[in-house]
Amino acid sequence: LGTTAILQDIWDAEFVCKVIAAEKPAFTMAATPFLADLVKTAPKHEGELDSLRIFVSAGAPIPSALVEQAGQNLKARIVSAWGMTENGAVTMTCPEDPAERASQSDGKTLPYMDVKVTDFKGNSLATGEEGNLMVRGASLFVGYLKRPELYGVDEGGWFGTGDLARMDENGYIRITGRTKDVVIRGGENIPVVEVENLLYKIPGIADVALVGCPDDRLGERLCAYITLDETTNGLTLDDVKDHLLRHQLSKNYLPEYLEVIEAMPRTASGKIQKFKLREQAKDLRLAPAKRA
Incomplete structure (x- = not known):
């Protein structure tokens, strides 16, 4: 041209x-x-x-x-x-x-x-x-x-x-x-992209990634990894769940863990490396206090 x-x-x-x-x-x-x-x-x-x-x-x-x-x-x-x-x-x-x-x-x-x-x-x-x-x-x-x-x-x-x-x-x-990123909890597929899009509407959230973490009973539970912008001090799992429910998300799609991290692992082209987050999420079964 x-x-x-x-x-x-x-x-x-x-x-x-x-x-x-x-x-x-x-x-x-x-x-x-x-x-x-x-x-x-x-x-x-x-x-x-x-x-x-x-x-x-x-x-x-x-x-x-x-x-x-x-x-x-x-x-x-x-x-x-x-x-x-x-x-x-x-x-x-x-x-x-x-x-x-x-x-x-x-x-x-x-x-x-x-x-x-x-x-x-x-x-x-x-x-x-x-x-x-x-x-x-x-x-x-x-x-x-x-x-x-x-x-x-x-x-x-x-x-x-x-x-x-x-x-x-x-x-x-x-x-x-x-x-390979599908989260199946209790035999039901969770619409990951749709839930992530709803979470992006929360003021202060910069990045979102949902992954499954192992669970002996349900196979997987849902974990939300988020990063916050510099103007936001904190966010709780209850805050996240309340927001999703206000947007008419079905209760069986709510995340059960919330992990706030400083930065998402990414490729050079900017894609979030969910496989690294899934590895981190394996340890969440040791932290039942964060479970919904």
Whole structure:
């Protein structure tokens, strides 16, 4: 396109604001926590970020509270996208979609790509049902270097992503979790993403991650790991439960542990490493006082 590209190898929201003010970029793409940082910093740079028209956020679902804040602090349209290293971007919301769709959906398929939602036997599921997300198409990778046995593509060209999702009647998908991140308490699947989105609405919460911790009777119990912003001194499990109940969450989806930590373990691209939190949660069975 003959345009200028600005690359930043170490994230710093204040520096990004200065770059936007100086270079006037129209588009950027980054993971959800970077969007949160920019939205938080933007009020100190009023009028300086107006060139930014599109912010494509991927890597994790965008909390609805963050989209609302972005609408107040930025003029950019927030676009939600989903993809993997193995296939690049696969689905995306459209800039002309209602603003709230970015927090409710991970988009519909881009040209030359296909997605479907199946049960564990590979059968396609009806609209709105949760299942395995499968992908095929032009940008799908052709294998792992020197590991041909890991190339999990079937005879129809479908690749199992390891993500759980559901699809609406318009073809928009919603990632609901990873197959290995599912929390099953007493035989019932807990809608982790939905509960996390509700928790993000609590003032003072910066990050949220729900994981299961082992339980001899129910198999797993639900633990909420959170980080707080610098203006918030504390939050209790009762505070969290009261908030969720006010938002009509079913009681059987309430977390039973609350762990406040200084920072979430993350990958370099900003994704929360839930496997590390699950390892920490194994010790919670030794702390029954935190149980609901």
